Amino acid sequence: MKSVFLIALLFTNVTYAFSLGELLGYANDASFDKYEQSFVQEAAKHGITGLRKARIYFGETFGKDDVAEGPPGSAVERPTVIVDEKYWNTLSDSSKELLIFHELGHALLHENHQPGIMEHILLKREYYEAHREELLNQFFKNAQP
Numbered sequence: 647m648k649s650v651f652l653i654a655l656l657f658t659n660v661t662y663a664f665s666l667g668e669l670l671g672y673a674n675d676a677s678f679d680k681y682e683q684s685f686v687q688e689a690a691k692h693g694i695t696g697l698r699k700a701r702i703y704f705g706e707t708f709g710k711d712d713v714a715e716g717p718p719g720s721a722v723e724r725p726t727v728i729v730d731e732k733y734w735n736t737l738s739d740s741s742k743e744l745l746i747f748h749e750l751g752h753a754l755l756h757e758n759h760q761p762g763i764m765e766h767i768l769l770k771r772e773y774y775e776a777h778r779e780e781l782l783n784q785f786f787k788n789a790q791p
């Protein structure tokens with residue numbers, strides 16, 4: 647009984663990924679899941695809950711550091727982050743987290759560039775790893791999703 651349910655669930659997910667993904671011209675990539683989940687968890691630690699689900703996928707970024715955001719208030723469009731796959735593949739695990747946190751800072755927390763995680767260039771991996779806790783505190787402290 648349990649396995650039938652699992653298969654049905656799996657089938658549903660696959661169908662969703664193909665049909666909606668093809669329709670919208672993108673495919674969500676599992677590469678981003680753990681970083682997005684970590685963002686949601688860290689935000690919750692700082693009292694920020696009920697964040698929208700972002701759409702994060704590999705695509706052409708035209709050399710921009712940044713985000714294409716859905717129109718505010720739109721019921722259909724979700725905040726969107728596009729990541730250059732070649733660049734992504736050069737990053738360490740902690741720099742991947744930093745990149746996703748930075749972009750979700752724009753997309754979900756409406757943050758502009760400022761010192762810290764929202765620095766206009768990606769912080770050095772060593773610096774981020776050494777100061778992660780205080781950087782996250784600063785990042786979420788004044789956030790207004």
Ligand SMILES: [Zn+2]
Binds near residue numbers: 752764
């Ligand atoms: Zn940025």
